[in-house]
Amino acid sequence: xxxxxxxxxxxxxxxxxxxxxxxxxxxxxxxxxxxxxxxxxxxxxxxxxxxxxxxxxxxxxxxxxxxxxxxxxxxxxxxxxxxxxxxxxxxxxxxxxxxxxxxxxxxxxxxxxxxxxxxxxxxxxxxxxxxxxxxxxxxxxxxxxxxxxxxxxxxxxxxxxxxxxxxxxxxxxxxxxxxxxxxxxxxxxxxxxxxxxxxxxxxxxxxxxxxxxxxxxxxxxxxxxxxxxxxxxxxxxxxxxxxxxxxxxxxxxxxxxxxxxxxxxxxxxxxxxxxxxxxxxxxxxxxxxxxxxxxxxxxxxxxxxxxxxxxxxxxxxxxxxxxxxxxxxxxxxxxxxxxxxxxxxxxxxxxxxxxxxxxxxxxxxxxxxxxxxxxxxxxxxxxxxxxxxxxxxxxxxxxxxxxxx
Amino acid sequence: xxxxxxxxxxxxxxxxxxxxxxxxxxxxxxxxxxxxxxxxxxxxxxxxxxxxxxxxxxxxxxxxxxxxxxxxxxxxxxxxxxxxxxxxxxxxxxxxxxxxxxxxxxxxxxxxxxxxxxxxxxxxxxxxxxxxxxxxxxxxxxxxxxxxxxxxxxxxxxxxxxxxxxxxxxxxxxxxxxxxxxxxxxxxxxxxxxxxxxxxxxxxxxxxxxxxxxxxxxxxxxxxxxxxxxxxxxxxxxxxxxxxx
Numbered sequence: 001x002x003x004x005x006x007x008x009x010x011x012x013x014x015x016x017x018x019x020x021x022x023x024x025x026x027x028x029x030x031x032x033x034x035x036x037x038x039x040x041x042x043x044x045x046x047x048x049x050x051x052x053x054x055x056x057x058x059x060x061x062x063x064x065x066x067x068x069x070x071x072x073x074x075x076x077x078x079x080x081x082x083x084x085x086x087x088x089x090x091x092x093x094x095x096x097x098x099x100x101x102x103x104x105x106x107x108x109x110x111x112x113x114x115x116x117x118x119x120x121x122x123x124x125x126x127x128x129x130x131x132x133x134x135x136x137x138x139x140x141x142x143x144x145x146x147x148x149x150x151x152x153x154x155x156x157x158x159x160x161x162x163x164x165x166x167x168x169x170x171x172x173x174x175x176x177x178x179x180x181x182x183x184x185x186x187x188x189x190x191x192x193x194x195x196x197x198x199x200x201x202x203x204x205x206x207x208x209x210x211x212x213x214x215x216x217x218x219x220x221x222x223x224x225x226x227x228x229x230x231x232x233x234x235x236x237x238x239x240x241x242x243x244x245x246x247x248x249x250x251x252x253x254x255x256x257x258x259x260x261x262x263x264x265x266x267x268x269x270x271x272x273x274x275x276x277x278x279x280x281x282x283x284x285x286x287x288x289x290x291x292x293x294x295x296x297x298x299x300x301x302x303x304x305x306x307x308x309x310x311x312x313x314x315x316x317x318x319x320x321x322x323x324x325x326x327x328x329x330x331x332x333x334x335x336x337x338x339x340x341x342x343x344x345x346x347x348x349x350x351x352x353x354x355x356x357x358x359x360x361x362x363x364x365x366x367x368x369x370x371x372x373x374x375x376x377x378x379x380x381x382x383x384x385x386x387x388x389x390x391x392x393x394x395x396x397x398x399x400x401x402x403x404x405x
Numbered sequence: 406x407x408x409x410x411x412x413x414x415x416x417x418x419x420x421x422x423x424x425x426x427x428x429x430x431x432x433x434x435x436x437x438x439x440x441x442x443x444x445x446x447x448x449x450x451x452x453x454x455x456x457x458x459x460x461x462x463x464x465x466x467x468x469x470x471x472x473x474x475x476x477x478x479x480x481x482x483x484x485x486x487x488x489x490x491x492x493x494x495x496x497x498x499x500x501x502x503x504x505x506x507x508x509x510x511x512x513x514x515x516x517x518x519x520x521x522x523x524x525x526x527x528x529x530x531x532x533x534x535x536x537x538x539x540x541x542x543x544x545x546x547x548x549x550x551x552x553x554x555x556x557x558x559x560x561x562x563x564x565x566x567x568x569x570x571x572x573x574x575x576x577x578x579x580x581x582x583x584x585x586x587x588x589x590x591x592x593x594x595x596x597x598x599x600x601x602x603x604x605x606x607x608x609x610x611x612x613x614x615x616x617x618x619x620x621x622x623x624x625x626x627x628x629x630x631x632x633x634x635x636x637x638x639x640x641x642x643x644x645x646x647x648x649x650x
Contacts, residue, residue, distance in 0.1 A: 005518055016506060315502045318463060319516040319564070320491020322484045398463050402502060 025341035027294025032345025042280025124212025140188030314401025334386025342378030416469035495565030
């Protein structure tokens with residue numbers, strides 16, 4: 001018997017019991033659809049989060065105070081007096097891979113213009129801060145010196161702030177706003193950055209570092225140091241250099257073990273990617289269990305089919321069908337059922353992914369590898385769970401099978 | 406002898422060996438020659454069906470030898486036995502055993518499916534030919550459940566002869582049919598026998614057996630009578646007679 005004959009006979013048998021076959025397929029359909037949907041949504045989420053983090057600058061290196069305790073008292077890391085502006089200078093002078101560097105202090109403050117007010121994040125930094133964090137100017141200009149003129153009361157505002165305070169964001173440039181009662185002149189408006197992980201990246205005011213540090217906050221230290229390299233592949237070298245500089249420099253200046261921590265955006269992206277990948281895999285594995293259950297459904301129905309068609313099997317054996325052909329016939333039938341289920345499942349998975357994607361406002365991408373995997377898996381399920389019933393059919397005794405009622 | 410097709414010696418068949426063993430066949434020897442039309446008779450449990458199954462290679466004897474065309478059959482592999490059944494034998498059963506919801510043509514094609522020598526086209530031609538020869542030319546595409554009992558049995562006979570077998574084994578082929586239809590079926594068998602096909606049939610109806618050429622009666626797993634029927638009745642004449650009533 002040729003494979004084409006077997007295939008035809010399988011399709012016919014499936015067609016004869018249409019509703020039963022469809023119900024059997026349902027397990028596979030749901031399994032495959034959920035595996036594909038989950039993987040697509042997981043991929044989509046990973047991509048969109050990576051994209052958002054990427055907006056923050058992929059070459060970003062952050063130096064943060066690393067002590068969680070000061071003389072036995074837990075303190076807010078941001079308020080630990082470890083990093084000084086002199087560290088920034090030291091890094092700039094001694095670390096050749098670092099192209100951009102800026103100290104960072106930040107706070108939340110009230111911004112007032114006329115009768116309008118807003119509550120943005122206020123950050124103090126050098127001009128490099130804009131380059132490091134991928135801020136681009138839309139109207140006006142950036143600070144005119146690299147470090148910003150000392151204590152100059154100017155600022156660059158984000159789109160949200162501009163919209164909150166002014167009718168037209170173009171008009172913002174040149175206006176004087178008050179931050180905690182201190183007047184600041186707006187010299188620029190930033191391009192829109194959008195939401196980043198649920199946070200409004202445009203609700204921001206950036207002013208020269210020392211202005212914010214001394215005037216607004218009255219601090220002598222700084223919260224973080226942001227640095228960036230020209231290219232992504234220099235990040236690792238830069239991290240090593242910064243670590244070296246900081247360790248030696250801080251030791252010399254303050255004595256004792258320096259307490260700081262270096263984090264890179266790349267690192268965060270990697271960690272995020274790993275976590276999301278694991279999560280996706282976990283979801284897919286849970287969905288895979290339903291595929292397994294679907295396979296058991298196929299086995300069950302194939303067993304019923306074999307029992308139902310015992311006489312037919314007996315007859316086929318009697319007229320000279322070799323038992324391996326009988327085995328193949330039922331195996332092909334179960335594989336065809338699970339493959340048809342798989343194909344429908346893939347289509348449903350696509351639909352689920354696009355619906356889920358639009359609901360969650362991200363592009364859920366069905367990858368070819370996940371389709372291939374789902375297809376292969378449903379084939380495997382068909383073979384695995386079809387084998388036992390098929391073998392049962394092939395081992396029937398023709399005389400007993402013919403007498404079967 | 407050259408014409409000896411089936412030659413069994415000291416065949417025994419024991420079911421459930423052990424305490425409750427049933428000796429269905431007890432040391433049976435038998436030779437069947439080319440061109441014969443043999444009836445196996447006997448009461449229920451006499452072993453006639455078991456003998457037919459063993460002769461048809463559907464079952465293996467517990468002991469004894471079976472020479473088919475001078476070739477030893479017992480002890481050969483399952484796939485070789487499948488091949489013998491496919492190429493040399495045809496089977497007709499009491500309950501027809503046709504595939505449900507399937508056309509007469511497809512049913513008749515079935516044995517050819519397991520013979521890779523036939524193309525789809527050749528398969529179809531052979532099957533049509535066989536259906537025409539049993540007088541079902543206008544029923545070729547009918548589903549089996551749309552056919553009468555006699556017609557179904559004729560489809561089964563067409564299926565048995567489609568691969569040009571040497572022997573046709575029939576297990577109570579008229580058991581489910583009325584006498585008139587039985588005569589029709591027997592007429593087909595007689596015609597096939599004329600053409601040289603060996604027929605071995607199990608039946609318990611004396612009038613049907615009278616249409617064959619040799620009567621073998623079994624009792625308790627032994628042959629107790631083996632007689633030639635000198636003047637077999639002509640099934641066609643009986644059918645005509647029954648039809649005119």
